[in-house]
Amino acid sequence: MADITALEAHFQNTIDQEIKIEPKDWMPDAYRKTLIRQISQHAHSEIVGMLPEGNWITRAPSLRRKVALLAKVQDEAGHGLYLYSACETLGVERNELVEQLHDGRAKYSSIFNYPTLTWADIGVIGWLVDGAAIMNQVPLCRCSYGPYARAMVRVCKEESFHQRQGYEILLTLSKGTEAQRRMLQDAVNRWWWPSLMMFGPNDADSPHTAQSMKWKIKRFTNDELRQKFVDVCVDQAKLLNVTLPDPDLKWNEERGHYDFGEINWDEFWQVVKGHGPCNKERIDTRRRAHEEGAWVREAAMAFAEKQARRRAEESSQVA
């Protein structure tokens, strides 16, 4: 027992000194579990997140937009892959994680359970959803777990074009026809609040935050990040000539921040629990892709084994 206490003290001390934890190092079970949960959720979010945007790849209105969107959605596949890899260093296989997603045991970011209804949604996802994601992700580059931090450095580097891509789409719409401006405002109306929800429950309702901060898996609280996000979005919205759908949104001189209205937490928990507009479609789509790919994965494995056998036979004949 004394041993565990000493190990834990040493572990916390390492973290306090900002030294990274690496896969083979001793770590408390709870740290490992928290990481697996968080990293896999993050990976799942990237993969499920491909779907709402993927919707519009075949309908992108210009070839330039088409290649940009394709490259962006492809990046998300890459990010999911980096994150699953980071998770695998903790001793759990990707396949197991994917199963957890498909049977509903694992969560992913609820934002992707909202539908993409018009082309403007693609711009708004880049601006608000990626903007919020970046806000969440940049601190994770300094996360205490080495493989996660390294994956996040790569992710953040690649993400930098995503938000600009989205904002550029919106700028073009804002200078466009009346129909385009209407599309833009409608998309902002639908995505603003769900974007704020992306930072998770208020700090008071977020039981894991304190421990995660102590372990330096998390660097800022949900509310801190949400406030930072609101503050930067207000000016960006002005340039687009759109209204953010919150009558309570106003500058608070005293706090040096924007005040904003109460989030509809009922809606948040509804969607988390699976009752959002697209929860079922998203998981069904992922599951179908996986199931329909089973024969391909199997065939490739069977062929690889055949080849290995043939090579072994050849070399034994030579000998």
Added chain:
Amino acid sequence: MNHLLNYTLQIADNALILGHRLSEWCGHGPILEQDIALTNLSLDLVGQARSLYQYAAKVEGHGRTEDDMAYLRDEMDFKNVLLVEQKNGDFGRTIVRQFLFDAYHLPFYEALQRSHDETLAAIAEKSLKEVTYHLRYSSEWMIRLGDGTEESHRRVQTALDELWRYTAELFQPSATDEAMLAEGIGVDLGAVKSRWESTVAEILRVATLQQPDSNWMQNGGKAGRHTEHLGYILAEMQYLQRVHPGAEW
């Protein structure tokens, strides 16, 4: 008839429509790594189409853009071969379609590098690197699936039997193909065909697949007579440009 314009559009339309089909896979691949791989093929092809449309617009000289070419032409103006507009089906079918086209695309661009038209030659040179990788990728998958499991063998053999009828069109010269060949701009499809035949025979042999013996061939794409699939592709691809005429995106 402006043969150079037509010729450039033929090449461009093939690249765009196949690239579009591949882009439908994004987010639905059999495994993450292959999802990414298919998107890379798609990005290469759409990239080729863009260079070619830009050139076509210039050749035409009416101030049109790459997007006008892709988004504002009708079914019968599209000159792609029927093969590339066929549905993705399962991964095996997508691979067969890709392989049959790549085996043509590579020797085609190789020859086009020597075109007397400098722009086409330059585009061919750049595209050739991409297409070399495409053929390597699709050939390897043909072999893996053909010589994988019983199920995978059956699936790719079926796809091969069904898509075979769209292969002869690749080598059937249109009036434009003939005019461009005569001017030293276009490619000799007869030479491309013999390269294609030997690649296909070799890969099918290694993949333990049967070359279909059917001679019933479909064609018409180069002349703008397509299968029913193209209309749906264009309806989806062009809808925003059509609904909002003149809008910038």
Added chain:
Amino acid sequence: MEKKNWPLWEVFIRSRQGLHHKHAGSLHAADEQMAIENARDVYTRRNEGISIWVVESKHIHASSPAESEALFDPANDKVYRHPTFYDIPDEIKHM
């Protein structure tokens, strides 16, 4: 049901001529050929590399963190392995 998953591979990339291959990450592939191609598609989308090594993860042998003190601390006090250990008059150049 699936019998066997594609194994995990570690990917090492040389970013340009003259540099070491450096660990870039990992991925799944059925065979080594596919592993190289997947690595190309996943880890060099932005021109990050000119050469790729892949090795199946199970073939990597690693030192254990528990032994790291015994393995690495003894090198700490061998200051005579470093040039600054030796006193040379300032007038001497190029040494």
